[in-house]
Amino acid sequence: MRAERERIARQYRAEGEEQALRIRADADRQREEILSGAYKEAEKIKGEGDAQATRTYGAAYAKNPRFYKLLRTLESYKKIFDDKTTAILSSDSELLRVMMRGENGAK
Amino acid sequence: MMQAAVQPAPAPLAPPQQKPRLHVWVAAALVPWLLTSVYLVSTQQQAVVTRFGAVVEPRVLPGIHIALPWPIDRVTRLKVQQLQRLVVGGDAADAIVGRSQPLRSQFLTGDQNIINLRVVVQYSVGSPVDYLFRTGNVAQVVSSTVETALAARVAAQTVDAILTTGKAAIQADVRTASQRLLDEYRAGVLLSTINIESVTPPPEAADAFRDVASARADSARIVNEAQGYANDVIPRARGEAQQLLEAAQGYRQRKIDESQGDAARFTQVAEEYGKDSEVSAERLYLETMETILPKIKKLIVDNKGNLDLTIIRKGEK
Numbered sequence: 001m002r003a004e005r006e007r008i009a010r011q012y013r014a015e016g017e018e019q020a021l022r023i024r025a026d027a028d029r030q031r032e033e034i035l036s037g038a039y040k041e042a043e044k045i046k047g048e049g050d051a052q053a054t055r056t057y058g059a060a061y062a063k064n065p066r067f068y069k070l071l072r073t074l075e076s077y078k079k080i081f082d083d084k085t086t087a088i089l090s091s092d093s094e095l096l097r098v099m100m101r102g103e104n105g106a107k
Numbered sequence: 108m109m110q111a112a113v114q115p116a117p118a119p120l121a122p123p124q125q126k127p128r129l130h131v132w133v134a135a136a137l138v139p140w141l142l143t144s145v146y147l148v149s150t151q152q153q154a155v156v157t158r159f160g161a162v163v164e165p166r167v168l169p170g171i172h173i174a175l176p177w178p179i180d181r182v183t184r185l186k187v188q189q190l191q192r193l194v195v196g197g198d199a200a201d202a203i204v205g206r207s208q209p210l211r212s213q214f215l216t217g218d219q220n221i222i223n224l225r226v227v228v229q230y231s232v233g234s235p236v237d238y239l240f241r242t243g244n245v246a247q248v249v250s251s252t253v254e255t256a257l258a259a260r261v262a263a264q265t266v267d268a269i270l271t272t273g274k275a276a277i278q279a280d281v282r283t284a285s286q287r288l289l290d291e292y293r294a295g296v297l298l299s300t301i302n303i304e305s306v307t308p309p310p311e312a313a314d315a316f317r318d319v320a321s322a323r324a325d326s327a328r329i330v331n332e333a334q335g336y337a338n339d340v341i342p343r344a345r346g347e348a349q350q351l352l353e354a355a356q357g358y359r360q361r362k363i364d365e366s367q368g369d370a371a372r373f374t375q376v377a378e379e380y381g382k383d384s385e386v387s388a389e390r391l392y393l394e395t396m397e398t399i400l401p402k403i404k405k406l407i408v409d410n411k412g413n414l415d416l417t418i419i420r421k422g423e424k
Contacts, residue, residue, distance in 0.1 A: 016326025038348030049359030
């Protein structure tokens with residue numbers, strides 16, 4: 001009778017454990033599903049934003065590609081050169097031409 | 108004459124005075140005897156009238172009634188509504204004193220466990236005649252009938268069911284089964300309640316039973332905790348998901364707005380640039396250089412590539 005009771009006690013505990021694990025696993029699965037679904041949706045939305053932005057930029061820049069190139073290059077310079085940069089400037093560079101040659105250089 | 112008339116009068120007075128005396132005595136004896144034929148049944152009682160031992164009135168309701176005088180008719184009154192109480196499986200008094208009656212109180216369950224039960228039975232008189240004349244010891248009959256029904260019912264159950272959820276069902280079943288048996292016996296008893304007062308495992312295995320109970324509690328607790336975990340995790344995940352979506356929508360709107368702003372600005376500037384592109388390009392170039400060059404170190408060489416290092420040498424000293 002005692003052994004039988006002990007067996008039943010063990011069974012109850014194990015069954016509780018089983019059910020608990022089931023519930024936890026199910027909760028974890030739901031969590032993953034919710035998060036991955038949300039990730040999918042979120043990336044889709046971001047993609048829409050990027051796509052529309054690209055379209056807008058493209059449409060605008062296509063009207064004047066030369067100016068865009070200039071503007072964008074100058075923009076890049078501002079970002080590329082910082083206080084750690086050393087520039088070796090040729091004395092006949094565009095920038096220094098006036099300095100070297102006087103008024104004629106401006107032509 | 109007067110005298111004569113008066114004289115004989117006292118003489119016969121004495122003998123008649125003796126005669127009524129006898130009548131009075133007889134009457135005095137008769138009246139109480141006759142009065143035994145009038146009887147009262149009070150409100151909570153019913154009565155049975157027997158004539159020379161044979162039942163003539165099986166059920167007399169409360170009130171004043173007349174029967175033939177004793178000993179021809181005999182009236183037996185019963186308190187039919189009064190509930191009588193008996194204990195199956197150990198006496199209530201025994202429990203108080205600490206004595207146990209193991210043989211009477213132990214029952215075998217369907218899964219070969221032994222269990223101690225104490226059951227309180229309450230009953231009243233259903234049929235006064237049957238109650239009075241069918242069985243010698245009504246309490247004994249009721250007790251053993253209930254015990255039989257109980258044993259049968261307990262044997263059909265597992266010990267866990269009896270200890271936990273099965274109690275009410277057993278009580279009801281035992282009551283109907285016992286009542287049916289008692290009706291078969293014509294015991295004249297009406298069972299009112301059968302109440303399982305205590306269900307205890309045998310003391311030798313009590314701790315094992317307690318462990319089962321605590322295992323059940325442990326199990327419920329673990330499950331509850333898991334449920335708590337689920338209740339915490341899932342809403343949180345939903346919140347996080349919503350957060351992701353909102354952020355993404357914000358991002359989309361920002362990208363679109365930025366692109367539109369940039370595009371509008373570019374379009375306007377480009378329009379002006381188109382009118383006099385040479386000058387504008389020059390200006391933009393120089394403006395940019397103005398912002399960049401102050402921050403950086405500069406070395407200037409002539410176009411032949413000869414680097415004048417004098418400045419550097421001076422600086423080294």
